[in-house]
Structure formats: structure tokens, C-alpha cells
Amino acid sequence: MIELAVFDMAGTTIDDRDEVYRVLREATERFGASYTDDEFQQWMGTEKHWAIRNLLRIGGVDADEDLVERAWSWFREELRRTYTENPPTPLPGVEEALRSLRSHGVKVALTTGFSREITDLILEGLAWEDGGVIDASVAGDEVAAGRPEPFMIQRAMSELGVTDRENVVSAGDTASDVESAKRAGVISIGVLTGHLSHEDFEELGADVILPSVAQLPDSELVGAGA
Missing domain, CATH: 1.10.150 (DNA polymerase; domain 1)
Known part of the structure; x- marks a missing residue:
């Protein structure tokens, strides 16, 4: 699960x-x-x-x-x-997907290469922290080194009390997201909402490739748990 x-x-x-x-x-x-x-x-x-x-x-x-x-x-x-x-906005279907995951007992964390000040600026505009969309966020300047190192994923796990790496998925749209997940020993998910193709993620060795985060709650990977 x-x-x-x-x-x-x-x-x-x-x-x-x-x-x-x-x-x-x-x-x-x-x-x-x-x-x-x-x-x-x-x-x-x-x-x-x-x-x-x-x-x-x-x-x-x-x-x-x-x-x-x-x-x-x-x-x-x-x-x-x-x-x-011009504040950032949620990608289509993503906010609903994050809410769906949390409603079924899956904890949700964001990790980012942004500094904490920029992360907070974005999250305040989205009202995700106060709106029950995420459980935690980790910024790039809060760990010893950002991606592709695994430290942000590890910090999110620690903050949320999750110890079993086999029960963690990490999704992103870049090569460094996949590499970070691999170094953390968690399931890596490549999403096609950035600049990389399905073939790019295959070459990177992503465990799962999805068109978008919006498909995650209904995927075979999470379906058993959500």
C-alpha cells in the first residue's frame, strides 16, 4: 500500500x-x-x-x-x-488528484528546487497548505543538497513518519526527479507535463510513466492503496 x-x-x-x-x-x-x-x-x-x-x-x-x-x-x-x-496555477486535474489521494489515506508532500520564500509565495497563492491539499513541503534550501540528491524525499518521509521506502512514490517531470527517487530507493514516476518524452523517461529508467499526476489516483500503482 x-x-x-x-x-x-x-x-x-x-x-x-x-x-x-x-x-x-x-x-x-x-x-x-x-x-x-x-x-x-x-x-x-x-x-x-x-x-x-x-x-x-x-x-x-x-x-x-x-x-x-x-x-x-x-x-x-x-x-x-x-x-x-501572474501566479502559477495547478495543472489540470492535479488538485483533485491530490485531494483524492489524501482522502484515501495517502500522505502528500511537495519537493522543489525553489527556495522556501518562493515555495511559500506559490503555496499561499494556491491555498494548498490551508486547503487540505498537501501534508508537507520541502524546499531546496532546507536540505544539504537538492535534486538529484535524495535528501528532500528523505526529509518529507521523516516529517510525515513514513519509514518503508517501498510504500513511497515520487513523481516529477525532469531527469533529476527520477534520479532523486532512485537514490532515495522509492518508486520513481515520470510525468509528461514537462519537457521530457515517454522515451526519455524509459531511457532514464523511471519505474512508471504517466501523462500527468492527474492519472495517479486511478493508476494500477496506487489503485490498491487509494
Whole structure:
């Protein structure tokens, strides 16, 4: 029986119109970084401060701590501005799916490469914490390292009192989501609401591939438990 379902945010449970990736790219390119789309995609879903540091390096910028912090500060301010002016919304059917899981005794947690301040900005706009949609959330700056490390999944399990990894699923739309789930030893689910194809997730070795989180409550994987 599935006890806990862990979900990424942008591209998995919420539609932010890809603003996080626009802002992430601008935050590095405006300081001189230049890289390919494939190189950029490798950092989707990872903790954003770490992503900025590495994208600057990959992009040919000899970035000291001051420059990294300037790029990080610009990223935070611009993302806060765009999310305040045009808040992210739930992807179709996702909120209903999360409510369905919880109504059948499955705990729901969100993990994200966003900092806590951005995570709270989004959750306040969605009213998910106060509206009975999720049980917990873990931000990228609350653990020693974000995805692809397993620490956010492990923290969600600890906070919600779940110890059996075989009873945990973790869903996301990026390669780092799948890798994080694998490192945590939980069931990895790739969802096709981001930029990766079914074939991409097959190559990554995802345990389950779904069109969307909205299909999870009715899937064979969770059906027995929900």
C-alpha cells in the first residue's frame, strides 16, 4: 500500500508557464554565460542556487562567490515579481488528484528546487497548505543538497513518519526527479507535463510513466492503496 506520494512542483503539479526556466536562464546569461539547450536541460529540477553556479561555470564564466550571489539575487527578485504579477496555477486535474489521494489515506508532500520564500509565495497563492491539499513541503534550501540528491524525499518521509521506502512514490517531470527517487530507493514516476518524452523517461529508467499526476489516483500503482 502506498503511504506517501511525493511530487515536484513546476511542470509536475503547477503550471508556471516555464517562468522559472526563463528566469534561471536570464539570471546566468545576463552575466555572460553561454550554453546549449541540452546543457541547460540537465539543470532543470535541481536546486536553483546550485544550478546558477554550475550554469555560469558551464557557460564559460569565471564566477566568484560575489557574482554567483548577484545572479542568485536577481533570480529571486525576478521570480518573485513574475509569480506575484501572474501566479502559477495547478495543472489540470492535479488538485483533485491530490485531494483524492489524501482522502484515501495517502500522505502528500511537495519537493522543489525553489527556495522556501518562493515555495511559500506559490503555496499561499494556491491555498494548498490551508486547503487540505498537501501534508508537507520541502524546499531546496532546507536540505544539504537538492535534486538529484535524495535528501528532500528523505526529509518529507521523516516529517510525515513514513519509514518503508517501498510504500513511497515520487513523481516529477525532469531527469533529476527520477534520479532523486532512485537514490532515495522509492518508486520513481515520470510525468509528461514537462519537457521530457515517454522515451526519455524509459531511457532514464523511471519505474512508471504517466501523462500527468492527474492519472495517479486511478493508476494500477496506487489503485490498491487509494
